[in-house]
Amino acid sequence: MAKTHVTMKVNGAEVEGLVEPRTLLVHFIRENLQMTGAHIGCDTTHCGACTVDLNGMSVKSCTVLAVQAEGAEISTIEGMANADGTLSALQEGFRMMHGLQCGFCTPGMIVRAHRLLQENTSPTEEEIRFGIAGNLCRCTGYQNIVRAIQYAAAKINGVEFQEAAE
Amino acid sequence: MIPGQFQYYRPATTAEAIGLMAKLGDDARPLAGGHSLIPMMKLRLATPEHLIDLHGIDSLKGIRREGDRIVIGAMTTQHDLLASDEIAKMLPILHETSLLIADPQVRYMGTIGGNVANGDPGNDMPALMMTLGATYHLEGQGGIRQVPAAEFYQGAYFTALEPGEILTAIAVPAPAANHGYAYEKLKRKIGDYATAAAAVVLTMSGGKVATCSIGLTNLSETALLADEAAKAVVGTSLDDASLKRAAAAAEAIMSPAGDGRGPPEYRKYVGGIMVIRALQRAAARAK
Numbered sequence: 276m277a278k279t280h281v282t283m284k285v286n287g288a289e290v291e292g293l294v295e296p297r298t299l300l301v302h303f304i305r306e307n308l309q310m311t312g313a314h315i316g317c318d319t320t321h322c323g324a325c326t327v328d329l330n331g332m333s334v335k336s337c338t339v340l341a342v343q344a345e346g347a348e349i350s351t352i353e354g355m356a357n358a359d360g361t362l363s364a365l366q367e368g369f370r371m372m373h374g375l376q377c378g379f380c381t382p383g384m385i386v387r388a389h390r391l392l393q394e395n396t397s398p399t400e401e402e403i404r405f406g407i408a409g410n411l412c413r414c415t416g417y418q419n420i421v422r423a424i425q426y427a428a429a430k431i432n433g434v435e436f437q438e439a440a441e
Numbered sequence: 442m443i444p445g446q447f448q449y450y451r452p453a454t455t456a457e458a459i460g461l462m463a464k465l466g467d468d469a470r471p472l473a474g475g476h477s478l479i480p481m482m483k484l485r486l487a488t489p490e491h492l493i494d495l496h497g498i499d500s501l502k503g504i505r506r507e508g509d510r511i512v513i514g515a516m517t518t519q520h521d522l523l524a525s526d527e528i529a530k531m532l533p534i535l536h537e538t539s540l541l542i543a544d545p546q547v548r549y550m551g552t553i554g555g556n557v558a559n560g561d562p563g564n565d566m567p568a569l570m571m572t573l574g575a576t577y578h579l580e581g582q583g584g585i586r587q588v589p590a591a592e593f594y595q596g597a598y599f600t601a602l603e604p605g606e607i608l609t610a611i612a613v614p615a616p617a618a619n620h621g622y623a624y625e626k627l628k629r630k631i632g633d634y635a636t637a638a639a640a641v642v643l644t645m646s647g648g649k650v651a652t653c654s655i656g657l658t659n660l661s662e663t664a665l666l667a668d669e670a671a672k673a674v675v676g677t678s679l680d681d682a683s684l685k686r687a688a689a690a691a692e693a694i695m696s697p698a699g700d701g702r703g704p705p706e707y708r709k710y711v712g713g714i715m716v717i718r719a720l721q722r723a724a725a726r727a728k
Contacts, residue, residue: 276446296449318442320480332549338479342449408631409544
């Protein structure tokens with residue numbers, strides 16, 4: 276099958292490659308670009324571990340073809356840190372609030388939460404839970420992931436993070 | 442899992458897409474959001490030789506008012522529907538239902554056209570469109586056909602779409618300003634298809650139901666319109682006896698499959714409960 280030339284911008288850098296039309300975006304990112312932060316968990320559009328940001332949308336890159344991302348702007352977990360290499364508010368939140376245990380879901384969680392906070396700078400706990408409903412975590416029970424996102428929202432908004440009373 | 446091999450096309454206009462469909466024949470499939478089709482291709486349950494991606498066709502996107510109808514382009518995503526003030530105001534049941542479809546990532550990609558055209562009895566939009574009296578625009582080389590949603594579904598994954606046709610838009614008559622609405626969906630978890638779901642659009646007059654329409658999701662091979670159930674409540678104040686009659690009339694037309702969501706008897710029983718809850722919630726919202 277003839278290969279197609281694709282170009283896209285990933286984490287701010289122009290990239291290109293030759294792919295078969297059937298190549299999934301997650302495979303292009305992991306194998307062609309050697310960025311293995313986006314994980315393949317379920318491979319069936321359920322778990323969200325492969326979430327990347329595509330033209331301002333959180334998408335499951337196991338269910339998007341690389342050819343569909345022609346010309347797109349993509350962000351992955353590799354592009355989430357601040358420009359100076361320090362942790363972003365979300366990454367810091369996941370660290371400080373112990374928002375991960377095994378860490379497999381974390382890239383997808385952070386990339387998804389990044390878009391959520393772009394669309395809603397001060398989400399309620401319920402809005403956070405609804406907003407990350409497409410990302411499964413089998414370790415944490417989500418409590419600390421929600422806290423991590425609350426921490427990041429507070430930091431971005433320049434207010435002190437206060438945990439809700441239990 | 443990787444799909445089988447196919448040729449990929451990204452037409453820029455509807456005419457170009459229809460031309461490709463005609464030329465490539467049965468081995469071609471249009472690609473909308475892809476969140477039903479690509480998983481099926483990964484499982485090799487779908488093996489199209491030609492994939493015609495509709496994302497490059499700007500005219501298939503967007504929501505516009507045409508007289509007393511709201512016309513929604515087929516490639517409008519669930520996320521677009523949720524972001525639309527016009528939908529929230531004119532068709533709030535569409536907003537409510539969109540929130541119950543899949544998860545945020547899927548809603549960014551999933552389109553209303555793909556949802557209704559796929560013919561999957563588990564999809565939520567078909568029953569809703571039947572309840573709202575919507576009409577689908579089907580475009581092929583012969584021109585545009587307008588087919589009512591209520592006449593579109595023939596069986597699981599079998600629809601009125603003829604070979605070479607693409608569903609390009611959905612026209613929904615604006616419900617009365619004072620209407621009440623509800624979409625009640627029982628599901629095992631976020632992202633799941635309905636165990637049973639019911640859509641209700643009604644108007645009230647003097648404390649009694651004046652008009653009513655009821656649709657059912659995932660309770661048969663296709664979405665269903667529960668006409669007898671709707672008739673059972675018109676003229677009533679939705680007292681317990683009327684609600685029970687409506688649930689029984691709805692259950693009478695259900696024939697759900699038994700699967701991981703429960704045996705048929707259970708799904709019919711909760712289907713009746715979804716009808717009752719949707720009726721009550723819709724009535725409470727009617728002005």
